[in-house]
Amino acid sequence: MSADAVFSLQNSSTTIDYSGKVPVEHLDYDYIEKCKDVKYLEKILKVLRSGEEGIYPHLIQFCEHHLKKLNPSSRALRKENSVPTAASLSKEEWRQIADELKTWQEETKKADTSLKRQSMFDDLVNKTMPPIRGSNCSVPLGQNSNSKEKRNSSRPVLPRDYQEWDKFDVEKECERIDGNMIKQSPANINTGHPKIKTQVDASLLTQEEKFLLANREKDKGNEAFKSKDYEEAVAYYSRSLSIIPTVAAYNNRAQAEINLKHWHNAMRDCQSVLQLEPGNMKALLRRATVHKHMGNFQQAAEDLRMVLMEEPHNAAATQLLSETEKKLKECHSEQQSRGKKILIQEVEVEDCNSNHKTKAEQIVCPVEPSQPVGGEDSSASPAERGDMGNAQKKPHDRGDGGPHSESNNSHHGIRRSKGDKYKASQESKEKIANGTNKRGSTASLQADQSSGNKGTVLGGSAGETVNLDAPCGALPPPLARLKNEGNLLFKNGQFADALEKYSQAIQGYTDSGIDSPEDLCILYSNRAACYLKDGNSQDCIQDCTRALELQPFSLKPLLRRAMAYESLERYRKAYVDYKTVLQIDTSVQAAHDSVNRITRLLIEQDGPEWREKLPEIPLVPLSAQQHHIKEPPSAEVLQARAEKAARDAERKAEVLFTALKQEGNDFVKKGHYQDALGKYTECLKLKPEECAIYTNRALCYLKLDRFTEAKQDCDAALKLEPTNKKAFYRRALANKGLKDYLACSSDLQEVLQQDPNVQEAEKELEEVTVLLRQSLAEASPAEPRKTVPITEVEGDEETIAIPDSESSCRGEDITINLKPTNAHEFGHALNAACCGGNTMACADLLASTAPDMLPQYLSTQLDGHTISFIMQALDSHLLEKDPNLVYQHLKYLHTTDRFSVVLMMLTKDERRHMTQLFEHLSAVESTEYTKNDVQNLANKYI
Incomplete structure (x- = not known):
């Protein structure tokens, strides 16, 4: 039978059996060429490739070629490439593959070694590993709660025989199962995280291992930060910093503290970053944020301007600066509308041998009424930012010290005895006048310091001492020393340590059985100031209440309790305390400001009937009311004020000068030379000795073709800096404009002598040389030479x-x-x-x-x-x-x-x-x- 006959027989059938064996007759050139069924051709090609009917290379190639014509994407045409060997590759390719394999092997060994080392500090991490979120139970690492069940389940269960099934009691088995059933309690949800240790002992680790562990802890903090769990983020960042202090960890922890509104901690972290890396943009921006929330708008604006000088297109800094400047303007306008404010702070003159005490006025700087209360030094409320003094006359109020008698961050009121036993240094007097201290902010009432034969040097004040053993009222010497130590710690800003000292003194007072309510009132009031500084408003209120029970209508406990109430947004009670303070002493300006501010809040909150919802305001007896007599300040105070005013004016002038110069530079970049001219002229009014401003203004004059003024500015710059290259070059251009080519050439040569690489000067010199020759040729045209007769003349001169x-x-x-x-x-x-x-x-x-x-x-x-x-x-x-x-x-x-x-x-x-x-x-x-x-x-x- 021929191939045509076979093919015709195949086509005559309706279906083709692909599962059957391919007939030998179909393995033919003619049949394959005429076959149009792709699937059948693929089967034929498979048979030919298998070699079951013999090996026919040309027939296989012919079949593949025909199948490719019918279906180029047929899977049967795909061929598997043989595995490459050294013989099939070039030497270069094989060498590259061998090198890559060797490198991979070395990296694998290093990774294994590092993983073995990592087990050393995995134990450190596992010690303080918190439980899984969402569950109150935790499984220790390395343990499996289901291990026992797995061991039990691994044993094969033997089937029961028929006799046991006959004895099986279904009822008893159900009762047993019901009795042993354990009711599963619903899942517990954590309401708080367990305390994570913030310190990691990495003393046994190498530097590389410390670095790796610190990065791991920081990454955990980043994950917690992303999930908005800022307290946990702070803990992990602290763990990272305990291993290796880094700028990134400090910056991240500062941001987490800002989100938690822990302004003081955030400020400390920002300062740490700037000590490690001065000019860090993130630290400056975050410190500005902290300053803004703490009410230090001027410092915040300065930090933001530094950020914008380096990053002019920083959107966050620009927006924050606009908000800060708006706040500054509001504060200035409010101060101007109120007029001049002088708060009076008393300095008590104590006689340790008598029960009589007098009062003198103490100067306090104005405060900002819009500042928040509690938590940090600079975020204290208005009353906390200025010491109001103890406005109540207490004949037995001896030994009043600590925050109860002076302002920590603004003024240092020094108590003096009749014998001038307790002295204040000149620096303290300047601080009283300036209204600032080394912490740079005004705050609440400071620890009263005393000095005597046994003196302790105060931080930051050379020669200023305090007698820790000075007598304090009826307190025995050990308790008096604890109180004075607390005063000293409070003044130096160590509020937690001061709180501990005051607590020890209160406990000692209770144990000793002393009967001196005045001294106990002072101790409670001082400890309340520490609580207020640390943002613990609730404990502050409790201590102030105890102090007021001992000494009703005492001014400082009332002020502190009012500030604590305000920080907790309990405005009605804060309003009552502030009004009570004003009954005692109407000159307390911070109380006036707070009353006005709280009044607006209560009107918004309670509406027109807000007064009806207020608690009863107690009436202060006349014996507790105070009347201050203003006395003229001393010469030292006036001098200190003048020096402070001069420093403030200088600082403001510097800020204004920088801003004007930057505006002038921006105008020059935009090509607005006339506007830049005005800015540089204003700069010279502030700093007439600034050489760069003269050269910049000379450039503007040159662009405006005012060559005479440009030359004058260059001359002024050269008087200040005789070697200023810009001044020489721009004066040369001015001389060129004035057509004084000889002077222009001289200036250009001076420029090239200082820096031969100035190509602009070289080009100008070539051009000016040509102009100079032309001008000389035009000025003295050549005349025809003539014969000159020479004759000798008799006389004294030839x-x-x-x-x-x-x-x-x-x-x-x-x-x-x-x-x-x-x-x-x-x-x-x-x-x-x-x-x-x-x-x-x-x-x-x-x-x-x-x-x-x-x-x-x-x-x-x-x-x-x-x-x-x-x-x-x-x-x-x-x-x-x-x-x-x-x-x-x-x-x-x-x-x-x-x-x-x-x-x-x-x-x-x-x-x-x-x-x-x-x-x-x-x-x-x-x-x-x-x-x-x-x-x-x-x-x-x-």
Whole structure:
């Protein structure tokens, strides 16, 4: 049967059986060529490739070619590539593969080694590993709660036999199962995280391991931060910092503290970053945020301006700066509307041997009414930012100290006895006047300090001491010392340590059974100040209430309790306490501000009937009310105020100067030179000795074609900085605009002498040289040379008759003075010889002139034509007679003013005459000079 017949038989059937075996007749060229069924062809190709019916390479290739025509994407056409070996690859390819395998092997070994080392500090992490979130139960690492069940479940369960099934009691088994059933409690949800240790002992780890562990802890903090669990983030960042302090960890922890509104901690972290890396943009931006929330708007604006100087397009800094400046304007306008505010702080004069005490006024700076309360030094409320003094007269209030008697961050009221036992240093007096201390903010009431025979040096005040053993009322010496130590710690900003000292003193007071409510009131009040500083408003309220139970209508506990109420947003009770304070002392301005502020809040909150919802305001008896008499400040206070005002003015001027200069620079970049001119002029009013402003304004004048003013500014800049390159260059451009090409050329040469790489100066010098030659050519056109008769004239001086520049046209003769006595006479004689072209007369004139006087005589009329004429006269006549004199003239001639400038304007012929003169001079032998001397001198001319 032929292939056509087979193919026709196949096509005659309706279906093709692909599962059956391919007939041998189908393994033929003709059949494959006529077959159009792709699937069947793939099966044929599979049979041919298997070699079951023999190996036919050409038939396989033919079948593949035909199948490719029908279906190029057929899976049967895909061929598996053989595994490459060294023989199938080139040497370079095989070497590259071998090197990569070797590198991978080494990296794997290093990774295994690091993982083994990692087990050392995994134990450190596992010790403080918190439980899984969302569950109150935790499973220790390395343990599996289901291990026992798995062991039990791994045992095979034996089937029961038929006899056991007959004895099986279903009821009892159900009861047993019901009795042993364990009710699963619902899942517990954590309401708080367990405490995570913030310190990691990494002393046994290497530096590399410490770095790796610190990064792991920081990454955990980042994950907690992303999930908005800021307290946990702070804990992990603290763990990272305990291993290796890094800028990134400090910055991240500062941001987490900001989100938690822990302003003091955030400020400390920002300061740590700036100590490690001054100028860190993130730290400055976050410190500005903290300053803004703490009410220090001026410091916040300064930090933000520093950020914008480095990153002008920082959107966050720009927005924050606009908000801060708005707050500053509001504060200034509010202060101006209220007028001048002077708060009075008392300084109590204590006599340790009597029960009588007097009061003096104490100066306190104005406070900002809009600042928040609690938590941090600078975020204290208005009353906390200024010490109001203990406004109540208490005849037995001896030993009042600590925060109960002076302001920590603003003023240091020093208690003095009649014998001047407790002294304050000059720095303390300045702090009283300035209203600031080393912490840079005003705050609440400070620890009262005493000094005596046993003194302790105070932090930051040289020579200022405090007697820790000073007597305090009826307190025994140990308790008095605890109180004084707490006062000292409070003043230095160590509020937690001060709180501990006050607590020990209170406990000791209770144990000793002393009956002195005044002293106990002071201790509770001082401890309340510490609580308020740490943001613990609830405990502050409790201590203030105890103090007021001991001493009703005591001013400081009332103030502190009012601030604590305000920080907790319990505005009604805060309002009552502030109003009570004002009944005791109406001069407490911070209380007035707080009352006004709280009144607005209560009106918004309770509406017009807000007064009806207030608690009852107690009436203060007349005996508890105070009346302050203002006394004029002392000379020292006035001097300190003047110094502070001068410093403030200087700082404001510096800020304004920087802003104006930046605005001027921005106008220059935009091409608004007239606007920039005004800004630079205002800058010079603030700092007239700033050289850069003169050069910048000179640039604006040049752009506006006001060359005279530009030259004046450049002259002023050169007076301040004689080597200022910009001033020389811009004065050259101004001189060019004024067509003073000689001065322009001199300035450009000065620029190139300082920096030969200034291409702009080189181009300007070439252009100015051409302009200078043109101007000289136009100013003195060449005249035809005439024969000049020379006649000797008898007399004291030898002269030569020659026509001058004017009389030559008329044919009149003039005489040449061969023995000039000044520059005018020399110039007149030289011009006469030069105009007539008489080189012999010029040679005679030079022969009769001292060489050292030549620079002085030529300084006013030196030009290229004059130098060339002198060279010709020396070469033609004087060299044969006296070569030593020629050498001396050349030695002094190049020292003439503007010689280097004029030298550049010589033509080729004039330079050729100069070269010939030095060649002839070098050929003459002399005892006064050598050929080397002539060559060195020629280098200055040629």
